Amino acid sequence: MTGRMVARVGLGFFLWTLAQAGPVAAGPTDTPLPTFSDSKAAVSVYIAAGVIKNNNLETDVICTNIDTVPVDIGLEVFDETGALRNSIAAGSGAMLNVGVGKTVTVGTAGTAELHEDQVITLNAAGNATTVLRNGSGRVVATSKNLICTAAVVDKVHTVLDPATSSLPPPSLAQLQLVKLP
Amino acid sequence: MRLLTAILGLGATLGLVATAGAGITDTPLPTFSDGHAAQVVALVPGVIKSDAIETDVICTNLAPAAVDVGFEVFDVAGVRANRVSTGNGALLAVAPGRTVTIATGGTAVMHEDATIALEAPVTEIANGSARVVATDVRLACNAFTVDSLHTVESPNKCSTCKPPTLANLGLSYVAASPPPPPPPPSPCPATPRSGCRKPAGPGRAMVLLKDRTPDELDTLLWKWTGATPTAKADFGDPFTTTGYALCVYDHTGGTLTRRFGAAMPFGGTCGTRPCWKNTTTGYVYVDSARTPDGVAALTLHAAGSAGAKLILQGKGAHLPLSGLPLTTPVTVQLSSDNGPCWSADYSSPTLNNTGNFKAKSD
Numbered sequence: 001m002t003g004r005m006v007a008r009v010g011l012g013f014f015l016w017t018l019a020q021a022g023p024v025a026a027g028p029t030d031t032p033l034p035t036f037s038d039s040k041a042a043v044s045v046y047i048a049a050g051v052i053k054n055n056n057l058e059t060d061v062i063c064t065n066i067d068t069v070p071v072d073i074g075l076e077v078f079d080e081t082g083a084l085r086n087s088i089a090a091g092s093g094a095m096l097n098v099g100v101g102k103t104v105t106v107g108t109a110g111t112a113e114l115h116e117d118q119v120i121t122l123n124a125a126g127n128a129t130t131v132l133r134n135g136s137g138r139v140v141a142t143s144k145n146l147i148c149t150a151a152v153v154d155k156v157h158t159v160l161d162p163a164t165s166s167l168p169p170p171s172l173a174q175l176q177l178v179k180l181p
Numbered sequence: 182m183r184l185l186t187a188i189l190g191l192g193a194t195l196g197l198v199a200t201a202g203a204g205i206t207d208t209p210l211p212t213f214s215d216g217h218a219a220q221v222v223a224l225v226p227g228v229i230k231s232d233a234i235e236t237d238v239i240c241t242n243l244a245p246a247a248v249d250v251g252f253e254v255f256d257v258a259g260v261r262a263n264r265v266s267t268g269n270g271a272l273l274a275v276a277p278g279r280t281v282t283i284a285t286g287g288t289a290v291m292h293e294d295a296t297i298a299l300e301a302p303v304t305e306i307a308n309g310s311a312r313v314v315a316t317d318v319r320l321a322c323n324a325f326t327v328d329s330l331h332t333v334e335s336p337n338k339c340s341t342c343k344p345p346t347l348a349n350l351g352l353s354y355v356a357a358s359p360p361p362p363p364p365p366p367s368p369c370p371a372t373p374r375s376g377c378r379k380p381a382g383p384g385r386a387m388v389l390l391k392d393r394t395p396d397e398l399d400t401l402l403w404k405w406t407g408a409t410p411t412a413k414a415d416f417g418d419p420f421t422t423t424g425y426a427l428c429v430y431d432h433t434g435g436t437l438t439r440r441f442g443a444a445m446p447f448g449g450t451c452g453t454r455p456c457w458k459n460t461t462t463g464y465v466y467v468d469s470a471r472t473p474d475g476v477a478a479l480t481l482h483a484a485g486s487a488g489a490k491l492i493l494q495g496k497g498a499h500l501p502l503s504g505l506p507l508t509t510p511v512t513v514q515l516s517s518d519n520g521p522c523w524s525a526d527y528s529s530p531t532l533n534n535t536g537n538f539k540a541k542s543d
Contacts, residue, residue, distance in 0.1 A: 027278020029243045035470040040397055041498040050239035050323035055290050056333035082278025133292035136241040136280045143395055154344045156335045167336050173347040178321050
């Protein structure tokens, strides 16, 4: 068998292997659910398309615990390839033991205008960049009894009194969340 | 005569326009350039492509297979301004989990994967609408109107630079909401396997199920002691080929019906260690994260003269427990991939209510 034939057989086997492989878990629906660092398992509560961390725009998710017991709450973000870019198990994007009635904000970074309790550190998976141009997200928690909203926020501007400042206010837009049953 | 012809022609044209589908609800759905038919995913009011404002729609594929995604925009009169069928406003074969953006034009602050070129007679959309179409309705999307010119600059660098105008358009899903993703396939067959090994006698297998609120408190315990010798080789190779599933069936509707299953896949890493461990007499599976289905531990213990001993423990929200009480008799099986199974029947539970099922085997 010539070297070229071996290479062809090898390439054929490689392509066959790719064809046999099942879909890789990716994105907010089929990526396995995480476990919080206190060993409590998470369930999916909301999904968001359009999570952005790019060009000084960041994404904040604000959730209120409406359960009767404290819950762990986390925000998982995925880049445009569907790769999970933070680890709830490692505490990135997670708030543990959020009391009944309490509200917490998890953001892709700190912003000048809004308050964040926890910010996400992106890992090197997926596109391995430090931005989410075109991302998605998943709110996870130890209970489904949360209400959340999300916003895309300009991270550098604040609202200042126009009588004393000519600086413009920040860009701010709601991000529609999809509540999962 | 020429004037009459023109009038008749104009009248005929108007008549055609009047009867043609228009707008986001009654314009016929397109077919993508790869021949796949489109369905409506979501409707978007307030689409603008005018005065340096563009509209971006960002969608994530929640379906388990690749989908074609398109964004059709309509002007104030309901005239469609782009043809997805020619690729204008379409992205093909978007993989599961991926997120893409289609827009009426490029913007300085957002990222766009595809931009729409308005087609005649539409040259501007001051007051339009749109629909997201795709080959599968399982998409999650957001739509924004975006100032196409400005970017967000730090006021420390540019105190006169104004950030862009940005607003969410509040799209409406045509299905009540994006349909929830299908439940993962059960690791268990629809009906119990036949030919499974049986326990050594009455009471030599037990099962305990606790369905609690919150689900974190759900519990599963199954113990089984066999009647016939079992070799370690009967357990297969859990490191490379042999996964396991615990399957629970009851008599809902009068026939044996699968109620739930919990998988223990072969191989894998649980935390920082391999999920499976070799022992002198068999194998042990330990997963402190209890994924995918809530199983924390499984012990497979072979025995020469007496039968094998099998012990499975599960806990937490990943356990697919629901729908107690069960309809007796109940069958619980531990099934190995392409190998033996171990089964027990339970006709007389000591507990069988909305929160608990506890029984010793027949």
